[in-house]
Amino acid sequence: YGVVPQSIFPESYSSSYSNKMDKLITKRLREFSLALRALVSGLQEQLQDARVLAAARKQKEIYLAEIYRILCITLGVPPKPTDQFTFEYYDADGKFDSYCGTPLEFYKKYGNEKYSxxxxxxxxxxxxxxxxxxxxxxxxxxxxxxxxxxxxxxxxxxxxxxxxxxxxxxxxxxxxxxxxxxxxxxxxxxxxxxxxxxxxxxxxxxxxxxxxxxxxxxxxxxxxxxxxxxxxxxxxxxxxxxxxxxxxxxxxxxxxxxxxxxxxxxxxxxxxxxxxxxxxxxxxxxxxxxxxxxxxxxxxxx
Structure with missing residues (x-):
């Protein structure tokens, strides 16, 4: 996925105080798990296993889209691994510098070489x-x-x-x-x-x-x-x-x-x-x- 400097994707309230967000996601995931079990149970007598699995996976994608939407609302829409960003900063010697690249490139250059x-x-x-x-x-x-x-x-x-x-x-x-x-x-x-x-x-x-x-x-x-x-x-x-x-x-x-x-x-x-x-x-x-x-x-x- 890559990484970015904090100023490019800053903290939100829920990223620092995640308790309520965690509880909401957990609640919805439990609801979804019961719904998926009920779906599979209801279809098993009517369809072959492969079609039951396909139906469950299709419904799972709908549920995951909701979880993603909740996370984007609470944490912000994450930058894509290939999105370009510009990071301007002062280095340890007080000199101004800037970096332009993607989250993946930033990780390979600054993250992975020091802490794999x-x-x-x-x-x-x-x-x-x-x-x-x-x-x-x-x-x-x-x-x-x-x-x-x-x-x-x-x-x-x-x-x-x-x-x-x-x-x-x-x-x-x-x-x-x-x-x-x-x-x-x-x-x-x-x-x-x-x-x-x-x-x-x-x-x-x-x-x-x-x-x-x-x-x-x-x-x-x-x-x-x-x-x-x-x-x-x-x-x-x-x-x-x-x-x-x-x-x-x-x-x-x-x-x-x-x-x-x-x-x-x-x-x-x-x-x-x-x-x-x-x-x-x-x-x-x-x-x-x-x-x-x-x-x-x-x-x-x-």
Whole structure:
């Protein structure tokens, strides 16, 4: 599809505050799924399977057109991959410059050379299952015929090492977490010490990360980007700077995430192969992933 500078396709209200848009789309998709099942059920006794499938696919296109229309109204009509645009800017030295090209050309020139998406993969921390193993989630991939979503399961410590390595190399890190746990949006803080339940109620919350996953208390609910890390004198991470997508909440859109919060509520990080541990790349390339059920909490993001 390509990419463009933000000024060419700027944020809308719904791109920064997507909750209502998400709920509307989900509601319509559920309605459409029931309607398609009813259509297929009603035609199966009258038509051959091939004609039933053709009728269902024709109706699906009508439904997808409505979803596209909703997204265009809420997010804006996206630029086409081959549309020409002109981007005027000042470079790092303060010199004026401009770029003219298409979204695909822009990605090939500026995006892919620095951060190749096809050469990146996910490390996850799922303490319910064995570390240094490969798994996938049934029906997680949303692109028919696309590259399967594969996860290398390892310890939280290994995820943090990968983050530090990537940040030092100048690569921001996409990560998946349970954002609603021990977090304060207005303050932009994610820290396990944020709320003192023990002082207020004389109780101690003792669920482990594995137990939270087992009981449905926690799962991956949101993706953000780690853009910086604060290290102590021994080189260990203390806290992380996180860029969110919720408008200006927090500190102008940025949050601070403590190292303890990372251990408890971060589940996934995406890193380039060239910066990953050779052992993890070897696990990825070996294939034969274990298959998780579609409803597994590891399958709630991407």
């Amino acid at each position: 998406l096809s050469d990146s993969f996910s490390l996850v921390n799922d303490p319910r299952n064995s570390y240094e193993t490969l798994f996938t989630v049934d029906k997680l991939n949303n692109v028919w015929g696309g590259r399967p979503v594969l996860y290398v399961n390892t310890s939280s410590e290994e995820l943090k090492k990968a983050v530090v390595t990537s940040i030092k190399a100048g690569h921001p890190v996409f990560f998946g977490c349970d954002v609603g746990q021990f977090s304060h949006s207005a303050l932009g803080i994610m820290d396990t010490a944020l709320y003192e339940y023990e002082s207020a109620f004389n109780i101690k919350v003792t669920l482990t990360k594995a137990q939270r996953l087992q009981t449905g208390e926690s799962s991956m609910t949101h993706a953000m980007v780690i853009t910086a890390v604060h290290l102590d004198k021994e080189g260990k991470p203390v806290r992380y700077r996180v860029e969110n997508s919720w408008g200006l909440v927090g500190d102008k859109g940025y949050f601070v995430m403590s190292d303890n919060w990372f251990d408890e509520f971060v589940y996934q990080v995406v890193i380039p192969r060239k910066l990953a541990k050779p052992e993890h790349v070897k696990i990825l390339d070996a294939g034969s992933p274990r298959l998780y059920a579609p409803w597994d909490p590891m399958g709630t993001l991407a």
